[in-house]
Amino acid sequence: MPSPGKMKIVVSKDGPYMVYGGIPLSLMIIEPNKEGLSWDWKEAKDFPVKEEYSLCRCGQSKNKPYCDSSHLRAKFDGTETATRRPFVRQAEVFDGATMTLSDAEELCAFARFCDPGGKIWGLMDQTVDPEVRKLAIREAAHCSSGRLVLHDKKTGETFEPRLPSSIGVVEDPALGCSGPLWVRGRIHIESADGTPYEARNRVTLCRCGASSNKPFCNGSHASIRFRDGLVEFVRLK
Ligand code: SF4
Ligand code: FES
Known part of the structure; x- marks a missing residue:
């Protein structure tokens, strides 16, 4: 190993x-x-x-x-x-209903996981709806480049996928x-x-x-x- x-x-x-x-x-x-x-990643x-x-x-x-x-x-x-700046110093922060979205646009790898069901930026105001919230978390977690990172406003939790x-x-x-x-x-x-x-x-x-x-x-x-x-x-x- x-x-x-x-x-x-x-x-x-x-x-x-x-x-x-x-x-x-x-x-x-x-x-x-x-x-x-x-929509998804497949390991081929x-x-x-x-x-x-x-x-x-x-x-x-x-x-x-x-x-x-x-x-x-x-x-x-x-x-x-x-830039050598850490992500938090590169990212713009979008304030949503229940979450904030940190976004460092220059890192975008154009994989387009942020598109289905409405672009993630447009979902941010609707995240009181559990389904919309779930979709937003899914979209950010599938973003390969790490351009998009979501945080819960109440708990401060960062939603990061488990990646070996x-x-x-x-x-x-x-x-x-x-x-x-x-x-x-x-x-x-x-x-x-x-x-x-x-x-x-x-x-x-x-x-x-x-x-x-x-x-x-x-x-x-x-x-x-x-x-x-x-x-x-x-x-x-
Ligand atoms: S999911 Fe991430 S890498 Fe893909 S287009 Fe959106 S921001 Fe860019
Ligand atoms: S810009 Fe070269 S692999 Fe994406």
Whole structure:
């Protein structure tokens, strides 16, 4: 079994993510509902567990999700531009009827779990209704990037899903593209300059190379229609 204390991801300068501590890696598919809106996560496959491995960050590897040194040929500029401020100092707070919503928009990975049943921001005033409250909690908990975090106004409780320490390689068939690396369970992430990012329960790391908020995903994989070749997008238009 991997030892959580040793798990670490290091962002290498203009190169891959170096993964240490035997972090489990799996393929995670965004499953749409009948209306075609993001509704659930499906774990499609586990990659073999390795103590150390490197994951492509430039989007150019022929052996995705792993690095094959294509970043050298591509002269990848992986400059980290994301703020080092903790989430609470990045997020805007929306006041709702029974809960508050903390929202750091620049972290959005465009997985769209905040859409079904009404966008989460529109639900906030209606959370006295238990069904609406349940839906809002579900939407925030499914947000892979950790952009959205809900808190109960009365108890101060934060609604965080239980996520084992692991990395998900995201695929988004409804959109016809591959997504970021979904890093779960407070894994330590270290910048190429040696400073740590805040360890959070859920964050998404860019693996298409196009984010302007590196190392984090900002949804650019959707606009460039990034594809890793690991799944066939049968529902492609
Ligand atoms: S990453 Fe979070 S905030 Fe962005 S679209 Fe998905 S659920 Fe919404
Ligand atoms: S993987 Fe989302 S912006 Fe690169």
